[in-house]
Amino acid sequence: MLKPWDFIAVRLTLFLVLGILLGYALEIKPLVPAVLVSVGLCILGLAAFKKSKPTYLFGGSALFVALSSGMLLFSMAFQLNTPGHYSQFDFEGDHLWHLKIREIGKPTEFSQAYIARVVLLDQQAAIGKVKLRIKRPPQSSEPKLKIDDEILVWGVVSRLPEALNPYQWDYARYLRNQNIYHQLLAAPGQVYELGESGATLKGWSHSMRSSIVSKLEQLGLGEKELSIIKALLLGLRRDIASETFDQYRRAGAVHILAISGLHIGILLLFLRLIFHPLTRLPRGQGLSVGLTIVILWVYALLTGFSPSVIRAVAMFSFLAYSLFLDRLSQSYxxxxxxxxxxxxxxxxxxxxxxxxxxxxAAVFAILWVYPALLRLWNPGNWIFKRVWQLLAVSLSAQMGVLPISLYYFHQFPALFMVSSLVIVPFLGLILGGGIAVTALSILGSLPGFLVRAYNQLIAYMNGFVGWLSRQDAFIFEELPFDGFEVLLGYILFSALVVLLKRPAAIAARNVLLALILLQGYGIYNSYITRQTERVLILHQFRNPMLVHQKGNELYIHGLKSGFGSSLLKDFQVGARIRKLEYLALEKKYVVNGEHLIRIDSTALDIPRERNGILWLTYSPRLNLDRYIAYFEPKMIIADGSNYNYLVRRWKESAAIRNIPFHYTGDKGAFMIDL
Known part of the structure; x- marks a missing residue:
């Protein structure tokens, strides 16, 4: 049996991915990878013209071309390299931005987010993307702008907010990985709408979805049920309440809320069933697969061409063509x-x-692991067989995504198989029913009993998911898992699959070796954590916070409230903390033999120690020049609880006297190793 590596497309794609990652790490101009591609093609051509069968030179040069092509692709897609990008103009300060809306984000209490494409900068043609936030009144619920709307904005672009605390989610990096490098915050009065101009497929898709949503909202569905239906059918998740989304996440069923391979796979099965009679006609099989692929891409268009839908439809379009050629064995x-x-x-x-x-990762794992699990047990009973097949698919997919899931989300819902066993078999009914309800509502011939039945079906699903999410004993959260553990996790996964496929002593030895490596790395991390002791002043708005890490224990000096809960959770996971203890903020600390003196808004009862480290909190009304002259601090620290104009004034005073000044809003958390 051929292994995944034996397929040429697998090898070329793997080296293409490596080339993209190499281009991301190096951020080089397109010229270098273009030269490498040319050299590789020349060597490949020489190797191809040889009379003998393909040699290592031919295969190696093909892989080199794939690697270089990945680097070239990334360097060409990297917009900071592209001539005409707005960053190559004078864009600092107030400017007139002509933007075209490309995506609509989830609204917050105070603003509506968009992704916009730059059309003109001060009447000069420019390219690039920016994150746009428009302030809005609290009572406004729907975004005012639509996709393809063009606007003029007079304002200042700013850098994306960097992660300022250890282990904090890096929002700036997340947007940079989408070719977005700046954001623009504007009030409604700074925005002038030009209307829709040059409609695109994405804009047409948005209009169609808005019409469908309008029809669905007139059916009298429950608010919670309607939000789930819009997510399942149209990929609109912004209306799902945070509590509902968290329930699906804890139950291990959040994947059904994003249109992905599962949904498109079910739709493909439906279409093959519907178009099966066409296969009896001359050339009917080709017509059937053609119509299937066209409808899949029309559905992708209706759902807004989101990345998850594009990749799922592309994947299953290739799969549908493989079924047509009867080459399903070449699934890799x-x-x-x-x-x-x-x-x-x-x-x-x-x-x-x-x-x-x-x-x-999930689809690859299913292709690799699922057949081995079926050979492991083949029940004769039809019901048991179908249940085992469903469990085998779910287990294969979960094994494939587990290391990535632990790395990004740090949780493991142990009841994922229960949710898959109950929800997935009915997902076809839910999707089919949703499509039928939507189509009939558009035609104006939807019977009321069908609406009530479908609403109740979604309510039952929500209720079951809610019950699963409350089984805390089976939900493991805040699990630390870093990038190297992802690598070791996939080594263990591969060793287990090889042992499952071909049980042998050497395969068992490899599994044990992988386990030892993973456990050894865990022991090493535990040792490093136990040896760590440090004090940090974190950057946080409104409330000052000092944390003292002593091994795997964290002592938090600050208000025990909702403020900073996500910040502390990230720190707890990243630093592998097992115990948290809250303490009151003090006016004075001794750190490494030096005095750390905190002054708050009252500026009363100031400690009298000289030559210490001054920590300013809550915007104290303090004559800093007089304080510096008398107490002679070694360093001044200002955290996020202070007003910006005061921070700027303090920074100037410290610079005049050559005193180091650390503002956590610029330099991040202040840390002292003990």
Whole structure:
């Protein structure tokens, strides 16, 4: 039996991905990889013209071309390298930005987010993307702008907010991996709408979805049920309440809320069933697969051409064509070709999206592990057989995505098989029912009993998911898992699959060796954690916070409230903390034999120690020049609880007297190793 590595498309795609990652790390201009591609093609051509069968030179040069092509793809997609990018103009300060809306984000209490494409900068043609936030009144619920709307904005672009605390989620890096490098915050009065101009497929898709949503909202469905239906059918998740989303996440069923391979696979099965009679006609099989692929891409268009839908439809389009050619045995080639297609023709930046990584990891695991699990047990009873097949698919996919899931989300819902066993078999009914309800509502011939039945079906699903999410004993959260553990996790996964497919002493030895490596790395991390002791002043708005890490224990000096809960959770996971203890903030600390003196808004009862470290909190009304002259501090620290104008004034005073000044809003958390 051929192994995944034996397929040419798999090898080429793997080296293409490595080239993209290398281009991401080096950020080189397109010229260098273009020269490498040319050299590789010349060597490949010489090797191909040889009379003998393909040699190592031919195969090696082909892989080199794939690697170099990945680097070239990324360097060409990297917009900071592209002539005409707005960053190559004078864009600092107030400027007139002509923007075109490309995506609509989830609203917050105070603003509505968009992704916009730059059309003009001060009447000069420019390219690039920016994150746009428009302030909005609290009572406004729907975004005012639509996709393809063009606007003029007078304002200042700013850098994306960097992660300022250890282990904090890096939002700036997340947006940079989408070719977005700046943000623009504007009030409604700074925005002038030009209307829709030059409509695109994405804009047409948005209009169609808005019409469908309008029809669904008139059916009298429950608010919670309607939000789930919009997510399942149209990929609109912004209306799902945080509590509901968290329930699906804890139950291990959050994947059904994003249109992905599962949904498209079910739709493919439906279409094959519907078009099966066409296969009896001359050339009917080709017509059937053609119509199937067209409808899949029309559905992708209706759902807004989101990256998750594009990759799923591309993957299953290749799969449908493989079924037509009766070459399902070459599923690895099909999977690799779909990835190759997406990275080359759509966007090489897709490789950095979590959904992209998890989708391909899950499908690859199903192709590799599922047949071995079926051979492990083949029950004769039809019901047991179907249940085992469903469990085998779910277990295979979970094994494939587990290391990535632990790395990004640090949780493991142990009841994922229960949710899959109950929800997935009915997902076809839910999707089919949703499509039928939507189509009939558009035609104006939807019976009321069908609406009530479908609403109740979604309510039952929500209720079951809610019950699963409350089984805390089976939900493991805040699990530390770093990048090297992902690598070791996949080594262990591969060793287990080899042992499952071909039980042998050497395979068992490899599994034990992988386990030892993973456990050894865990022991090493535990040792490093126990040896760590440090004090940090974290950057946080409103409330000052000092944390003292002593091994795997964390002592938090600050208000025990909702403020900073996510910040502390990230720190707890990243630093592998097992115990948290809250303490009151003090006016004075002794750190490494030096006095750390905190002054708050009252500026009363100031400690009298000289030559210490001054920590300013809550915007104290303090004559800093007089304080510096008398107490002679070694360093001044200002955290996020202070007003910006005061921080600027203090920074100037410290610079005049050559005193180091650390503002956590610029330099991040202040840390002292003990």
């Amino acid at each position: 080639n099909t999977l690799a070709l779909s990835m190759f297609f997406l990275l080359v023709l759509v966007d090489p930046y897709l490789i950095f999206q979590v959904g992209f990584q998890m989708s391909y």
